[in-house]
Amino acid sequence: MITLIKEESFKLLHKRSTPAITIILLVLMTAFGVLAKSYPKFYSPRTLFVQSFTGDSWVVLFMIAACSSIIAMEFQYGTIKEVLYRKYYRGQILVSKWLTMLIYSIYLFALVFVYSLILKFVLFNNTFDLGRKYGAEHSVFTSFSYTLIGDFVGLWLILSLVLLLANIFKSSAAAISVGIIGYFALGVIAGLMTLAIQKWNWLKWNPLNMMNLSGQMNTPSMSKVTMLSTPELAWGSLAYTAIFLAISYVVFKRRSV
Amino acid sequence: MADTDTILQVEHLNKSFGSKKVLQDVSFTVQRGHIVGLVGPNGAGKSTIMKAILGLFNYSSGHISIDGEAVSPTSHKAMDKVGALIEYPGIYPFLTGYQHLKLFSKDGTPKAQIMDIVDKMKMGGYINRKAKTYSLGMKQKLGIALALVNRPDLVILDEPMNGLDPQANKDLRTIILDLAKQGTTFLISSHILSELEKLVDDLVVIDKGQIVYQESMAALENGSAKLLILKTSNDSKAKDILTQNGYELSQSDQVAVVEKADTKMPDIIKLLSASDIDIDDVQHVHSDLETSLLKLLQNDKVKES
Structure with missing residues (x-):
């Protein structure tokens, strides 16, 4: 299995887009940091820090693309035959791809975490204090960490669906579209979903509702909207991830x- | 359990796509160290058989074993001894040729072993270039190198001559014959029968998903008639004389004498000269793989299902 993960990482690292993504991510986060420094009225430095200078939103997009291509490229390039006709079990090959993506997503989140802290200390050392209260419950630093953790769980809910679709359609375009549309659809239909959940209680278990995890971790009162407790949202997300991966x-x- | 000289055994393989049967009760064996040609018309099921052997395809019933070990999509252990190129080479455009070979070679394969196949395939000039710049022939060579890099016991090549220039074709033939001498077994499909003819020991002919012929090349050659074709000043008279003297003639407009062990050219010339018939030209015609094969496929009794 370690051999297979090494192979997948080898392929991933040799794609030109891989190093580019790290650089683009850092550039984008720096840009938002500088914006907040220059226009603190429009971009609150504290809020932007809690949102990791938009870093974790970009990671979602990059990971959707990476996950769809790690499966679909093998079909597109015809390399799936070479990958499969070896002594390894098919399951091992698929799981090695998932684990490679898990490692990649952890790397990107760690990068976002560390670089957000660097930006905070370089650009906003005296602007705000990490220990100060932010929002209703937690400190700035705790809110920042909770957002990342919640978003990471939510990200894997989307990624498991993207991995499944890439597997079914053998095409990255279809998987990327559904992944990105699904991600943004949440914002669009959130209001509608809230109404629907009030009317039909069982709808609270739908996967889109699970995407509210990071929000509710920081604002526990959101449970009035989602109708689920925070642990329920976390377990629900993990359960959907497991279901989608199992179908894949x-x-x-x-x-x- | 197969005897030790059999490396590949396919038994009663059946496969359908919906109601269309693509493989029907396909059984054949491949002997260790032999080069076996798998031939048949387009859509006969050659690639399907090869994919089934490689555990890429689910099949409805039957049994495949390599070196005594069962192979199926869920049982891949025997694949450690197999190298293959199926349909077209799978190439990552963002990797170089060398990186491909490194990626698919077993752990701890020395660089010398990788470079050995690179040299044999004469790919040294571009092996460190990204594969997206490769021509069709270069990709094909890389695909063949990938099939051979781990020095497998059994090599499965689907149309390996696709896109190769005459020199590369000859190089490939030399490599295959050398490896076979050292004990590597090959299962090769090709439409270029004249090329295949120079390589194979045994032949498996498939048509409409069924095996219609499985014999050694030698048997196929022996089975086909050798002819002496004569051009004479008076063909009809020549035919009469030859028939009267006990020669067997092939059904043809030309004077075509079926060659037998005791057929001697001087006797025929003397016989015809004695009757004042001039001989303008003589040709030995030996029916080649193409002719034998086309005849075989024409005569076969496989019915479309």
Whole structure:
């Protein structure tokens, strides 16, 4: 399995987009940091820090693209045959791809975490204090950490769906579209969903509602809207992730290539 | 359990796409160290068989074993001994040729072993270039190198001559024959029968998903007639004389004598000269793989299902 993860990482690292993404991510975060420094009235430095200078939102987009391509490229390039006709079990090959993506997403989140702190100390050392209260419950630093953790769990809920779609359609375009649309759809239909949940209680278990996890971790009163407790949201997200990955596994094992 | 000389055994393989049967009761064996040609018309099921052997395809029923170990999409252990190129080479455009070989070679493969196949395939000039700059032939060579880099016991090549220039074609033939001498087994499909003819020991012919012929090349050659074709000043008279003297003639407009062990050219010339028939030209015609194969496929009794 370690050999397979090494192979997947080798492929990932040799794609030109991989180093580019790290650089783009840092540039974008720096740009938002500088904006907040220059126009603190429009961009509150504290709020931007809690949102990791928009870093974690970009990571979602980059990871959606990476996950769809790690599966779909093998079909697109015809390399799936070479990848599969070896001594390894199919399941191992798929799981090695997931683990590579998990490592990649942890790397990107760690990068966002560390670089947000660097930006905070370089640009806003005296502007705000990490220990000060932010919002209703937690300190700035805790809110920042909770947002990242919540977003990470939410990210993997989306990624498990993207991995499944890439597997079914064998095309990254379809998987990327659904992933990104799904991610933004939440904001658009949030209001509608709240109404629907009030009317039909069981709808609170729908996967889009689970995406509110990071919000509710910072603002516990959101549970009045989501109708679920924070642990319920966390377990729900993990359960959906597991379900989508399990379907992927079955699809991949049965596929004739 | 197969005997030790059999490296690949395919038994009663069946496969359908919906109601269309693509493989029907396909059984054949491949002997260790042999080069076996898998031939048949387009859509006969050659690639499907190869994919099934590689554990890429689910099949409805049947059994495949390599070196005595069962192979299926869920059982891949025997694949450690197999190298393959199926349909077209799978190439990552963002990797160089060398990186491909490194990626798909087993852990701890020395650089010398990788460079050995690079040299044999004469790919040294571009092996460190990104594969997106490769021509069709270069990609094909890389695909073949990928199939051979781990020095497998069994090599499965689907149309390996695709896109290769005449020199590369000859190089490939030399490599295959050398490896076979050292004990590597090959299963090769190709439409270029004249190329295949120079390589294979045994032939498996498939048509409409069924095996219609499985024999050694030698048997196929022996089975086909050798002919002496004569051009004479008076063909009809020549035919009469030859028939009267006990020669067997092939059904043809030309004077075509079926060659037998005791057929001697001087006897025929003397016989015809004695009757005042001039011989303008003589040709030995030996039916090649193409002719034999086309005849075989024409005569076969496989019905479309």
